[in-house]
Amino acid sequence: MPDHPHYNDDEIVNAETHHETSDVNIRALLWALVIFVVFAAVTHLVLYLQFHAYARYFRKETSQPLTMMAPPSNVPATPRLQPFPANALPPYQSTPATDMNEMRAAEDQALNTPGWIDQKKGVVRLPIDVAKQLVVQRGLPVVKP
Numbered sequence: 001m002p003d004h005p006h007y008n009d010d011e012i013v014n015a016e017t018h019h020e021t022s023d024v025n026i027r028a029l030l031w032a033l034v035i036f037v038v039f040a041a042v043t044h045l046v047l048y049l050q051f052h053a054y055a056r057y058f059r060k061e062t063s064q065p066l067t068m069m070a071p072p073s074n075v076p077a078t079p080r081l082q083p084f085p086a087n088a089l090p091p092y093q094s095t096p097a098t099d100m101n102e103m104r105a106a107e108d109q110a111l112n113t114p115g116w117i118d119q120k121k122g123v124v125r126l127p128i129d130v131a132k133q134l135v136v137q138r139g140l141p142v143v144k145p
Contacts (some may be wrong), residue, residue, distance in 0.1 A: 110125065114126050114130070
């Protein structure tokens with residue numbers, strides 16, 4: 001392997017040739033950092049103020065009714081949660097599980113048994129299978145525009 005010659009700084013041939021000390025403009029870099037931090041702080045302050053302004057505005061709005069419907073008159077007192085006791089249940093007490101069973105039984109009865117919806121107008125409730133058979137036999141009703 002050939003040996004590379006070692007040069008001393010005194011032996012530099014061209015005095016104008018040397019390594020760069022720095023090519024980064026530190027002053028511009030620091031100004032960019034300061035501008036970024038100030039911009040971020042101003043942005044966060046504006047968002048904070050905007051959030052609280054909207055919160056105040058919408059808190060005032062909720063006192064007005066949200067719909068045109070009147071509120072129901074028989075709303076139960078708060079809290080409206082139904083307890084589920086761990087001990088044996090008396091027959092007069094209902095729980096979410098028994099309410100669900102009763103609701104499903106009532107829905108099944110309404111789906112599978114015929115009944116009057118409005119007897120004066122002649123509107124009846126039919127089981128789904130019977131209603132399908134009637135539509136197949138009679139066809140779909142024609143509605144005049």
